[in-house]
Amino acid sequence: xxxxxxxxxxxxxxxxxxxxxxxxxxxxxxxxxxxxxxxxxxxxxxxxxxxxxxxxxxxxxxxxxxxxxxxxxxxxxxxxxxxxxxxxxxxxxxxxxxxxxxxxxxxxxxxxxxxxxxxxxxxxxxxxxxxxxxxxxxxxxxxxxxxxxxxxxxxxxxxxxxxxxxxxxxxxxxxxxxxxxxxxxxxxxxxxxxxxxxxxxxxxxxxxxxxxxxxxxxxxxxxxxxxxxxxxxxxxx
Numbered sequence: 001x002x003x004x005x006x007x008x009x010x011x012x013x014x015x016x017x018x019x020x021x022x023x024x025x026x027x028x029x030x031x032x033x034x035x036x037x038x039x040x041x042x043x044x045x046x047x048x049x050x051x052x053x054x055x056x057x058x059x060x061x062x063x064x065x066x067x068x069x070x071x072x073x074x075x076x077x078x079x080x081x082x083x084x085x086x087x088x089x090x091x092x093x094x095x096x097x098x099x100x101x102x103x104x105x106x107x108x109x110x111x112x113x114x115x116x117x118x119x120x121x122x123x124x125x126x127x128x129x130x131x132x133x134x135x136x137x138x139x140x141x142x143x144x145x146x147x148x149x150x151x152x153x154x155x156x157x158x159x160x161x162x163x164x165x166x167x168x169x170x171x172x173x174x175x176x177x178x179x180x181x182x183x184x185x186x187x188x189x190x191x192x193x194x195x196x197x198x199x200x201x202x203x204x205x206x207x208x209x210x211x212x213x214x215x216x217x218x219x220x221x222x223x224x225x226x227x228x229x230x231x232x233x234x235x236x237x
Contacts, residue, residue, distance in 0.1 A: 001033040011037055022057065023212045027219070045220040054228040057208055058201045067200035068144035068175065072104040073134055073163055074192065075151035076111035081188040082196065103200045108141060110134035112150065112163065120155030131163050135170050145175040145199040149192040154184040175203045213237040 003011040013033040018025030034044040045051075061067045072082065083102050089095075112131050115124035138146065146167050153160040157180035167176050177199040183191045213225050226234040 001029045003033055003037065005037075022055075022208050023215055026053070026212055027215065042220040045216065046222055048221060048223070050223065050226070051216070051221060052226045052228060052234060053209075053212070055205075055209075058205050061201045061204050062197070066204070067103070068203040069108070069142060070104045070145050070147055070196055070199045071108040071110065071134070071138040071141070071143035072147045072149065072192070072196060073110060073112050073131065073167075074149050075115060076113050076130075078151060078188055079106070079109050079111050082109060082192050085189055085193075102196075104147060104196045108138070108143060110137060114150060114159045116150065116152040116156045116159060118152060118155075120152065122156070122158075126159045126162055128162070128166060131166050132170070135167065139171075143174075145177065145203050147177045147179070147192075147195045147199040149179040149188065149195050151188065153180040154186060154191065157181075157184070175199060175206075177202065209237050 001013045001015070003013070005011070011033070013029065013036050015029035015032050016025070018028070030044065031041045034041045037044075039047075074081070082104060083099075083106065085099065089097075112134065113124065113127035115122075117123040135146075148160050148163050148167070150160050150163070157178075160178050160180045164176055164178050167174060177195045179191045179195040182198050183194040185191055209227065216225055224236045226236060229235055
């Protein structure tokens, strides 16, 4: 924790992380910071003009492979786009080193019958029964998060939105990542892989950040906590 006071003084305090309860680890660090400058924990929070939190929870979740079990709903015929990738290798002569495992395994990448064409027009209407059959399989397999990436949804997201509605009707509390909202760009692999990563890490990350935000507010933090983003900016929880 780095505290900067009104006069520009800088105080740095270290405290171990708590992998078992990351929220508790942050609060303990702040309590030690308050002790170090001789004020109460509540006083530190109530007088805090800005609290910015940087976290590696998402990165660690990916590195440790501890994310949610993800099911992917994709357009019929594009089930393997996520695994085919772009064929780009660091060493173009190395064809034997396997790629890392896909975050959504093939048995959980299930096709939905629908199609938006390259102009953003409906080519094949959404078959809602194929969505519900896939969700029944997800339930049997214990899926914890659903990623939705349908063909050309960056041009026309109507089918994806309807699929998300069906998922919400089926399991209101299930985390759902929709590609047209997360990465509305051309390219099934880029959009699909980004959406799957979101579904993989979000259930772990969002629950932690929401819990931390709530506990800090209850403890007296007057202004909303901000989060450091990868692009150098900041955002509220």
